[in-house]
Amino acid sequence: MTAPIVVATDLTARSDRPLDRAVMLAEQRGTRLVVVHALEERADMDLRKQMQRAREALEGMVEDFSVPFELVIERGSAPQVLADVVEAQHAALVVVGAARYNHVSDFFLGTAVDYLVRRAKAPVLVVKERPRLPYDGIVVGTDFSERSARAVIAAAELFDVPVTLVNAFGRPFPRRLGEDASLELGKQWSHEEMARFLASPALAPWLGRITHHSVESDPAGAIEKFAKLYRSPVAVVGSHGWGSIAQVLLGSRASDLLTAISHDILVVRDGLNA
Structure with a gap:
């Protein structure tokens, strides 16, 4: 057991x-x-x-x-x-x-x-939600950090279901570059960082279950968007303490993130052995 x-x-x-x-x-x-x-x-x-x-x-x-x-x-x-x-x-x-x-x-x-x-x-x-079905999908917001990778692994080990990995990016230097060029730069950076993140040997055992997306959005909105792919999703964030949950999804305040997400949330503290 x-x-x-x-x-x-x-x-x-x-x-x-x-x-x-x-x-x-x-x-x-x-x-x-x-x-x-x-x-x-x-x-x-x-x-x-x-x-x-x-x-x-x-x-x-x-x-x-x-x-x-x-x-x-x-x-x-x-x-x-x-x-x-x-x-x-x-x-x-x-x-x-x-x-x-x-x-x-x-x-x-x-x-x-x-x-x-x-x-x-x-x-x-x-x-947060009344359980009606087993979880059928994991939605992980990532900032491409090692902490985020450990959260993916912990969730994948706990729940044997598909994993949707999402990065919410913004438009860098929109005034200097213009809106369109800024959007393309943000999208390019996110795609490149996602490829690097997924190339980590630590994630290799789980790649067959992972799909990934980059989206211009606020972090909670990105998770909510891709949670709609599942009937019974669980959102995942990584943390090495309450004050650091905010860092997981590009600087969102922890209170805003956790109250904005309407689905169940798994919090994985950094340093845990999943």
Whole structure:
């Protein structure tokens, strides 16, 4: 059996999306789930009673699971508890919901996901859509960096589906060169860099699954455009910390990128061994 998948739940109805996706992925990978709830102490309730209620709620949520699972309830902040469980379980993936922290913008902009991406020793899958089908395509935005290549490899190893690689380019020096010449220069640079990127020996095992595109666009728009090729896509970005997710797709602000993309997003921190 392969390494387990860790999935977070806050015991609310909003957490059904990450749970459903985690079950689907565990079935595909033939692995078990570790379902984690971080218990925050309440002044109006005895801790033992809190633990009992949380366990009863968890057991009700997982009673129809079709895969092996383990329940973990730990005291502490959700990001810290999740990172600790991922490390202890040697997990392949951690799955969280986009609405886990009050509102999607709170989740992406807050320190909670920052901590999780920085500390969890596994890629983080942010589930935004209700799972209806297994993922049938990966869309990776690339800036042609080594970090981006590692994100491609990590995603390709996790999900055995086609990979669409897209570079969003702009028009360099439009005032000096003119709009048409600037567009051609941007397109030429992107094509040349894409060829160099794909020639990397590290990507050789995956080339049969990769199609690539260069498009004049903002980064999130490029991913959204090519995600339409699939019925159930997952977007992929690479990072070596929350502040660096922005660098992956030509300088986009992380908050803008992650909130603008409407699909599930896999964040692969640099330095992880996929």
